[in-house]
Amino acid sequence: MPSITISGLTKRFGSTLAVRKLDMEIEDGEFVTLLGPSGCGKTTTLRCLAGLEEPDEGEILFGDRCVFSSQKGVFVPPGGRRVGLVFQSYALWPHMTVFQNVSFGLSKQRLPKEEIRKRVSEILTLLGLQGYENRYPSELSGGQQQRVALARMIVTQPEILLFDEPLSNLDAKLRMTLRAELKRLHREIGATTVYVTHDQLEALTLSTRIAVMKEGVVQQMGTPKEVYHFPENLFVAEFMSNPKTNLFPARVVEPGPPAACALAADPAVRFHLQAGPLPEEKPLVINVRPEDIEISPIAGPGLKAKVYATLPTGGECISYFRLEAGGLEVVAKGPEEEHLCLNPNQPAWLSFKRGNIFNEETGRIIASFGFLSGEGKDEG
Amino acid sequence: MAPYSILPMVNRHLVKLKRRGARLLRRPERGWGIVLALLLVVFVVIPIGYMAASSFTFDSWGPRYVRGAQPGELTTFYWQRVLTGRLARAIFWEPLLHSFLIAVLMTGIALPVGALFAWLVARTDIPFKGFWNSALIVPYIVPSWTVGLAWLTLFKNPQFGGQPGLFSSLFGSSPPTWLGYGLLPIVISLAAHYVPYTFILLRGALATVDAQLEESAEILGAGRLEVLRKITFPLVLPALGSAFVLTFGKGLGEFATQAFLGLPVRYYTLSTRVYAAFSNRQQSEGYVLTLILVLLTALTVFANQRLIGARKRYTTISGKGAFRKPVNLGRWRTPAVFLLGAFVLLFVIAPVGLIAWETFMKFEGQYSLSNFTLHYWVGAGDPLLADGQPGIFKNPVILGAIKNSVLLAGLTALASGTIGIMLGYAVVRTRGSLLSRSLEFLSFTPYMIPGIAFGGIYLSLFARSWGPLPALYGTMALLVVTCTAKYLPFSSSSGISAMHQIDPTLEEAAELHGARWGKRFVRIILPLAKSGFMSAVLLTLITTMRVLDLIVLLVTPHTRTMTSIIFRFQQQGFTQHAYGIMLLIVVITLFGHFLIRRLGGRIEF
Ligand SMILES: Nc1ncnc2c1ncn2[C@@H]1O[C@H](COP(=O)(O)OP(=O)(O)OP(=O)(O)O)[C@@H](O)[C@H]1O
Ligand SMILES: [Mg+2]
Numbered sequence: 014m015p016s017i018t019i020s021g022l023t024k025r026f027g028s029t030l031a032v033r034k035l036d037m038e039i040e041d042g043e044f045v046t047l048l049g050p051s052g053c054g055k056t057t058t059l060r061c062l063a064g065l066e067e068p069d070e071g072e073i074l075f076g077d078r079c080v081f082s083s084q085k086g087v088f089v090p091p092g093g094r095r096v097g098l099v100f101q102s103y104a105l106w107p108h109m110t111v112f113q114n115v116s117f118g119l120s121k122q123r124l125p126k127e128e129i130r131k132r133v134s135e136i137l138t139l140l141g142l143q144g145y146e147n148r149y150p151s152e153l154s155g156g157q158q159q160r161v162a163l164a165r166m167i168v169t170q171p172e173i174l175l176f177d178e179p180l181s182n183l184d185a186k187l188r189m190t191l192r193a194e195l196k197r198l199h200r201e202i203g204a205t206t207v208y209v210t211h212d213q214l215e216a217l218t219l220s221t222r223i224a225v226m227k228e229g230v231v232q233q234m235g236t237p238k239e240v241y242h243f244p245e246n247l248f249v250a251e252f253m254s255n256p257k258t259n260l261f262p263a264r265v266v267e268p269g270p271p272a273a274c275a276l277a278a279d280p281a282v283r284f285h286l287q288a289g290p291l292p293e294e295k296p297l298v299i300n301v302r303p304e305d306i307e308i309s310p311i312a313g314p315g316l317k318a319k320v321y322a323t324l325p326t327g328g329e330c331i332s333y334f335r336l337e338a339g340g341l342e343v344v345a346k347g348p349e350e351e352h353l354c355l356n357p358n359q360p361a362w363l364s365f366k367r368g369n370i371f372n373e374e375t376g377r378i379i380a381s382f383g384f385l386s387g388e389g390k391d392e393g
Numbered sequence: 394m395a396p397y398s399i400l401p402m403v404n405r406h407l408v409k410l411k412r413r414g415a416r417l418l419r420r421p422e423r424g425w426g427i428v429l430a431l432l433l434v435v436f437v438v439i440p441i442g443y444m445a446a447s448s449f450t451f452d453s454w455g456p457r458y459v460r461g462a463q464p465g466e467l468t469t470f471y472w473q474r475v476l477t478g479r480l481a482r483a484i485f486w487e488p489l490l491h492s493f494l495i496a497v498l499m500t501g502i503a504l505p506v507g508a509l510f511a512w513l514v515a516r517t518d519i520p521f522k523g524f525w526n527s528a529l530i531v532p533y534i535v536p537s538w539t540v541g542l543a544w545l546t547l548f549k550n551p552q553f554g555g556q557p558g559l560f561s562s563l564f565g566s567s568p569p570t571w572l573g574y575g576l577l578p579i580v581i582s583l584a585a586h587y588v589p590y591t592f593i594l595l596r597g598a599l600a601t602v603d604a605q606l607e608e609s610a611e612i613l614g615a616g617r618l619e620v621l622r623k624i625t626f627p628l629v630l631p632a633l634g635s636a637f638v639l640t641f642g643k644g645l646g647e648f649a650t651q652a653f654l655g656l657p658v659r660y661y662t663l664s665t666r667v668y669a670a671f672s673n674r675q676q677s678e679g680y681v682l683t684l685i686l687v688l689l690t691a692l693t694v695f696a697n698q699r700l701i702g703a704r705k706r707y708t709t710i711s712g713k714g715a716f717r718k719p720v721n722l723g724r725w726r727t728p729a730v731f732l733l734g735a736f737v738l739l740f741v742i743a744p745v746g747l748i749a750w751e752t753f754m755k756f757e758g759q760y761s762l763s764n765f766t767l768h769y770w771v772g773a774g775d776p777l778l779a780d781g782q783p784g785i786f787k788n789p790v791i792l793g794a795i796k797n798s799v800l801l802a803g804l805t806a807l808a809s810g811t812i813g814i815m816l817g818y819a820v821v822r823t824r825g826s827l828l829s830r831s832l833e834f835l836s837f838t839p840y841m842i843p844g845i846a847f848g849g850i851y852l853s854l855f856a857r858s859w860g861p862l863p864a865l866y867g868t869m870a871l872l873v874v875t876c877t878a879k880y881l882p883f884s885s886s887s888g889i890s891a892m893h894q895i896d897p898t899l900e901e902a903a904e905l906h907g908a909r910w911g912k913r914f915v916r917i918i919l920p921l922a923k924s925g926f927m928s929a930v931l932l933t934l935i936t937t938m939r940v941l942d943l944i945v946l947l948v949t950p951h952t953r954t955m956t957s958i959i960f961r962f963q964q965q966g967f968t969q970h971a972y973g974i975m976l977l978i979v980v981i982t983l984f985g986h987f988l989i990r991r992l993g994g995r996i997e998f
Contacts, residue, residue: 065608065718092614104605108627117623118613169613 014041014172014205015076017062022071024057031057033229035071039222044199044206046216049226050252055209058226059175062207063098064091075173092121094173097166097204101178103158105150111137111161112146118169136164140194156187163195167202174199176208180215192218213253217241225249242384243369247376250300250369256331256344259306261299262373265291274299278339282316288370288382297379301368303331303346305383308361315364318343320355334363421910426819426828429812433835436878440850441687441842447853448472448680471677475685484666484678485685492662495579495651496644502584504637507591510733514592515599518719519729527990529733531741533589534986535979536939536956538649540582542963542975543744545653546751548573549758553657556757556968559747574658582650585740587643591636598632599625604717617720634700642693646686646843648942653963663689664845664942671849671946680853683846691841745979752973769969779967791958791974798955800869801944802937805876809884810930812877814922817888818914822897836885839878844942851875852946867949875947876937883936884929891925892918928992935985939978 017039024032032054039045047055060066062073064080067088073081080089105114112133119129137143140160150158159179166174179195180188196219199206210216216223217237224234225248233245244250251258262277268290276282277296291297309315318334330352334343343363345352355361367383448471455462459470475485514525532540548568549558560568571577602625610620648664655665663686670679722729751757755766755778768775772784785791816836823829839847851874855865865871877884895918903913919926941956948957955974962971 063608063612065611091608091612092616094612096612098609098612100605100609102603102605104603104609106606106609106624106628117610117615121614165609165613 014203015078016041016043016074017173017205017207018072018074019058019062020072022058022061022068022073024054024061024066024068030229032061032068035229035231037224037231037234039205039207041076041205042203044208044219044221046220046223047207047209047226048211048213048216048223048252049232050211053226054229055211055226056177057229059098059177059207059209062173063096063175064089064094065098095171096173096175097169097171098175099159099162099166099177099179101181103150103162103179103182105158105161105165107150110147110149111142111153114150114161115164115168118165122169132168133164136168140164155183156191159183159191163198167198167204170202172204174202174204174206176206178210179208181210181212188215195219213255225252227252243378243381244300245378247298247300247371250371254302256303256346259301259303259343261301261341263297263299265293265295265297268293276316276336276339276341278336278341282336282338284314284316284365286365286368286370286382288380291370291380296373298371298373298376299365299368300371301365303344305366305368306343306345306347307364307366308332308345308347308351308355309364310355310359310361312360313362313364315362316343317360318363319358319360321357323352323355325349325353334361336363420822422819422822423828425815426823426832429816429819430828430832430835433832433881436874437835437838437881440854441838443854444680444850445684448677448684452677454677471681475678475681483661484670485663485682488661488663488666489685491576491655491660492645492664494576495583495647495662496641498576498580499583499587499644500637500640502580503587503640504591504633506584506736507588507636508595508633510588510592510736511595511599513722513729513733515596516717516720517722517729519722519726519733521730525733525737528737528741529592530589531737531983532585533587533593534935534982535745536649536941536975536982537583537586537647538653538941539748539975539979540585540740540744541578541650541653542972543747544578544582545573546747546972548578550574558758559760562758562760570658574654575660578654579650579660582654583644583647586650587640588736588740590640590643591633594632594636594639595629598629602628631700635697638693638697638700642690642697645693646690646845646942648843648845648945649960652960664843667845667849668946671852676853679849683849686846687842690843694841745976748972748979749976752969752976754969757968769973779970782967782970785970785973785977788970790953791955791970794953794955794958794974795977797869797952798938801872801876801954802934804869804873805880805937806930806934808873808877809880809933810926812881813884813888813929814891814919814926815888816881816885817890817892817922818918820885820889821892833885833889836881838882839880840882842879844879844940845945847879848875848943848946851878866947867951869952871947872944872952872954875943876940879943880933880936884933887925887929888922891922891929894925895921924992928989931985931989931992935982935989938985939982 017037019035019037022032022035023030035058037045047058049055057066061068061081068081068083070083071081072079072083075094079085079087080094081087106117109117115133115136116129119132124132133146134143137146140163142157142160142164145153145157145161150161153161159182162179180191183191192215208216208219220237222234222236223240225232225240227248233240233249235243240249241253244253247260251260263274264277264280265272266275266283267273269286269288270290271285271287272291273283273285274297286299307315317337319337320332320334322333324331328349329346330349331344331346332352332355334345335341336343337360345363365383368381369378370380370382371377372379449467449469451459451462451464451466451468451470453464455464455466455468455470459468462468462470475481478484510525510529513519514522514529519525545558547559549556549561550567550570550573551557551561552567552570553574557567558573606628607620607624610624615623646664648668651660651662651665652668654660655662661669663682667679667682667686670676670682752769753765753767754760755764755768766772768778768784770784771786772778773787774781774783782788782790816832820829820832842850851871852866855871858864865874899921900913900917903917908916939956941960944954945957945960948954953961955978959971959974962968962974
């Protein structure tokens with residue numbers, strides 16, 4: 014299976030720059046997710062890979078085969094790229110049966126009828142669709158339609174699989190099942206895969222690597238753990254967290270280690286971080302994920318706060334606090350027993366288990382704290 | 394049963410009745426629906442039934458044809474006369490053949506041309522899309538006989554009345570008759586009118602085909618043409634089928650063009666035969682012909698229903714609207730622009746221009762500047778010109794007709810709009826019940842009856858009094874009732890779709906606040922349905938302004954409208970007047986259509 018090399022890819026629509034100077038290396042057999050908010054250019058990137066859009070600049074290589082190059086004037090049309098694409102709406106042809114939909118690509122390859130029949134039924138069996146050959150798409154459930162779309166894509170054995178939010182039209186449960194199925198399929202087929210989503214959980218569970226995009230630019234590309242634990246900038250940190258992450262504007266008082274910081278909202282409130290030396294007097298933003306906030310009902314070293322809402326989600330709990338100093342809002346997530354003992358309006362003390370420190374001006378990461386060495390790195 | 398148990402029973406019934414009454418007040422849609430259904434029966438079902446029955450009984454002239462026949466006696470005489478009699482060929486078979494020929498040829502031209510235009514505008518990178526989108530549908534907005542009338546100014550032949558046309562003036566000899574009258578010009582001018590119809594239907598269908606369906610095929614290696622053939626075409630096929638049968642059905646029933654271009658050379662079609670029969674007071678023959686015409690049209694409508702069923706199956710899945718890459722026409726761009734431009738020039742600009750020009754010619758057929766006059770617009774009567782008819786704006790007869798047209802259109806639009814909303818409300822709120830279905834079906838039936846046939850039916854029904862109902866023939870009320878009834882399919886479907894947009898919970902919320910039904914309707918339903926209502930009203934308005942076939946049998950000197958006066962003047966040779974009024978109608982319909990576009994309403998009828 015080929016690797017994918019994208020360099021300097023730019024795509025404009027009139028005056029909007031959908032993708033700008035995108036560089037990306039995807040190893041063969043990888044499962045890379047393009048993740049980002051709506052309108053950031055994920056679909057456009059994917060469509061450029063498929064050949065459905067012609068980029069304005071740049072180069073795309075599949076292995077060492079050049080499928081697009083603005084300089085050399087190469088543009089391989091979609092049919093010649095050996096890629097498969099699954100759309101969000103599945104795009105099943107409503108006037109064709111399941112069998113006709115799936116066999117469409119094979120009939121292009123001029124295989125004998127028997128061979129086509131055999132291959133289609135193999136694929137349908139693989140996806141648990143045997144017996145549905147003669148149904149029309151409108152006679153299938155959403156999940157079944159999605160499987161037919163998958164079958165139609167993989168039956169021609171493409172070397173590269175492209176997905177554009179394939180699961181977002183399905184309900185939560187079905188989405189989980191199909192995620193597992195996609196992972197299995199990817200392992201079995203081994204095709205290089207690019208997967209577009211704006212659901213960070215989906216990206217974290219499926220990918221070997223994630224590329225987080227914003228306004229047509231890749232912000233960070235790395236393994237799920239890297240992107241999750243060591244976001245390179247504030248945008249990635251915020252985007253990768255659910256519920257929303259905590260950001261504390263602060264200032265360094267002692268460079269450390271351990272560094273002492275003061276909250277920007279109330280300099281009297283100080284706390285220590287297992288990091289340093291940190292640049293003094295620079296405005297910083299400290300990012301601590303909800304699950305990295307420790308709560309103590311007993312007076313201690315942390316920041317004093319009051320709980321104002323506790324949302325149990327079954328097993329886990331999400332609680333909202335307001336800091337006494339500066340009135341900042343803090344979200345914490347943790348086991349139910351820790352949270353449910355809190356009474357509204359009773360003080361609690363919050364401390365930071367681990368987090369990342371960003372330069373407020375540039376938004377870039379400066380340091381991390383509280384991680385064990387090697388933690389969060391790729392297991393290899 | 395023992396007598397003492399009667400009282401409580403009566404009581405129980407009273408309570409039940411009272412509860413029913415209260416519910417009827419609280420939720421009046423049922424009662425309302427029933428009233429509407431009765432009205433529909435009276436104005437749609439009974440007329441057809443009456444006519445069918447009449448076609449099988451001797452009328453008062455019966456004894457003249459058949460010795461010993463009693464008026465009112467059952468007979469198949471009229472059917473035999475029309476279908477197998479000595480005159481059957483002339484009365485029925487030849488007109489039938491002509492009608493079919495016209496419908497087939499006209500559809501055969503309009504469909505592919507309209508489809509090609511739709512594809513060009515919807516799917517390719519052809520320039521000036523906004524302009525094509527508006528200009529290409531103009532022939533469908535103006536009366537269907539606009540091109541037909543303009544045609545006459547070109548190829549008129551003095552042999553069949555009036556002055557020579559442009560052709561004669563240029564070449565000094567009369568154009569061949571086949572070019573000026575009959576099949577060819579009828580087919581061409583009707584095709585021009587119906588090209589936009591296919592264009593509109595297919596443009597809509599193409600827009601609903603998900604771009605991703607085509608892209609999926611492209612990724613799997615299918616070429617442009619193959620995608621068009623295997624994916625796009627099958628997906629719009631049902632819409633194309635609809636366009637085919639509907640155009641065909643309308644072609645069968647068209648009257649005005651056939652009359653203007655066919656009657657002078659005695660080229661009869663079913664619709665002009667219906668007209669001839671009724672205006673020659675051969676009612677019973679007219680009934681038979683009308684029924685046959687209705688039957689044929691109804692068949693095409695049923696064929697369409699089946700196609701719509703297929704279309705529904707095709708549009709169940711649709712994705713997030715993806716941007717679509719337009720097809721690059723490459724070196725075909727210029728020819729395509731020329732093609733569309735030629736259509737607009739020949740069938741929009743030229744006809745309107747020719748009609749306008751005609752009204753400024755002192756003497757018809759003399760195409761020179763010295764012949765220019767405003768006489769036919771503002772001149773006082775001159776005994777040497779048009780029998781002394783004063784110019785349009787000075788002519789009491791024409792001014793009266795304009796007033797009548799405005800009155801008729803206004804009243805019809807208002808009545809249709811109101812009934813449409815009420816019907817919509819009753820149908821949507823009783824959804825699933827027999828009442829709802831019968832209302833929907835009944836209000837749709839007039840669609841199957843061509844205008845000329847509809848007029849014939851109402852003529853026969855209302856020429857006499859019915860119990861307390863006086864003979865309506867000759868009154869404006871009859872015209873209003875006829876037009877309102879004929880346009881029911883449109884007004885009710887507009888009303889139904891407007892009501893569909895209004896969630897019942899909106900009304901229920903007001904009900905919880907104690908708002909009574911009347912208040913709910915005025916405060917919630919009407920404001921929400923307003924824009925749909927307005928555009929439906931406007932469309933009915935301009936459609937009534939331009940209608941001829943429906944009322945041509947029903948007008949009397951007292952209720953003459955603009956269209957009927959065109960028809961009469963054209964036959965009497967007051968060409969400039971006729972064309973001037975035509976121009977007014979064209980301007981009014983275009984303006985009305987412009988307003989509808991502003992309101993975002995639909996424009997196909
Ligand atoms: N064909 C097009 N014409 C004009 N603008 C386009 C076109 N396709 C995409 N865009 C614009 O390019 C930008 C990127 O669009 P894209 O579809 O790639 O976003 P996305 O990341 O897939 O978003 P979403 O999560 O909503 O699907 C958007 O601003 C969009 O409006
Ligand atoms: Mg997208």
